Amino acid sequence: MNQEAIGILKEVVTKWTSIRRFSSENKKVDSFNSPITDDEFVLRFSNSINNFFCDGKQISINLVSKPFHTNTISDNPLSRNIKGDKYRLEKFLDEFDELFYKEVENKLDKCLETLTTSEPLFL
DSSP: OOHHHHHHHHHHHHHHHHOOSSTTOOOEEEEEEOSSSTTOEEEEEEEEEEEEEETTEEEEEEEEOOOEEOOSSSSSOSOSOTTHHHHHHHHHHHHHHHHHHHHHHHHHHTTTTTEEESSOSOO
């Protein structure tokens, strides 16, 4: 496997997990061996927030991405551009974040009058 390509993807994922609009976001990535190509992977991303309450009832907000197939990390990559997955993954994660934050906004908008959080104002 191409360790340089893996390192490039790891940087993208690390950056993604560190950027949050809400401090209580739980961003995760799972990886699976590709069923299509040897030494490539399928990545699935998720994000969740569970610290908002509406009328005293917890609001669970959870979203899982569609699969992302790598193309650059095998010894015989589908793409010769070592940064090809990087560019695709950055766009993929931007779009996933937008979907997640729209989901958060939709759920919280329904409950603005009684919205509370388990997160204290001053830590």
